[in-house]
Amino acid sequence: MTRIQKTVFILVALVALVLGLTVNKVLTSKGQADPTELLDAGIVLLPQSRTLPELSLIDQNGQAFAVDQLKDQWSLLFFGYTFCPDICPATLADLRQLRSKLPEETRGNLRVVLVSVDPQRDTPEQLKKYLNYFDADFVGLTGEQDSIQKLANAVSIPYIPADTSEENYTVNHSGNLVILGPDGTQRGFIRAPLNNEKLVQQLPALMAPRS
Structure with missing residues (x-):
């Protein structure tokens, strides 16, 4: 490679580096979520959104x-039950804390x-009392x-439906959260256990309207 070719190569590499940094800065300034940082926060996005069944x-x-009806807002779905001895109360407490730390605009859209x-025991009245x-x-x-x-x-x-004939039965279920977009489709998951410190940083960018 001649000196001129080397010079041109170096210049091209520098220009590419500058352009890459500029693009990254622009995307970051627009609040777009970084896939690597999302994964670090436990957020796993699907390559293609999924439509939910009509139920x-x-x-x-x-x-x-x-x-x-799960449209017009982002939603986090947690499959659990009110008689759960550990995972459910801990997760709901984490979600309460998470919402309180999110910016007002993000919180209002979540x-x-x-x-x-556990529909056998979780009547509407029981759910309301528990969630309140x-x-x-x-x-x-x-x-x-x-x-x-x-x-x-x-x-x-x-999750595995429980044998409801047993006294004080428990239900085996996942602690992951389901992410639904404003169009009502599944966008991904949030892995358990929740890392609120990182989720507070990443959810606003994930939920930001796209121009």
Whole structure:
């Protein structure tokens, strides 16, 4: 390689570096989420969004709640139950803390939903009483076991329906959260356990409107 070729090569590399840094700065200034930082915060985005099945459940007020009502806001779905001895109260407490630390605009555009995997005991009244302890704005959903199982399967959240004939039974379930976009489709997951410090930094960028 001649001296001129080497000079041209170095100049091209420098220009590419400057352009790369400039583009990164522009994207960052627009608040777009960085995929690496999202993963570090436990946020796993799907390569393609998933459509949820058409189902009807019941909310904590005893009203019919169609799954396609989960639109117009971002939603975090947690599949748990009110008699859970450990994972559920800890996760809901974390979600309460997370919401309190988010910027007002982000907080106002985020819905937290507990989908019961124990419809035998989780009546609407029980859900409402339980969720009010954490945050009165949290939504609770219960319904037929088949409908809940179908929704859980659609968003890849495993749980094993319990033997309800046993006294004080527990339900084995995942602690991951499901991320739904404002269009009502699944965008990804948040892995358990939650890292609120990092989620507070990443969720606003993830949820920011795209120009």
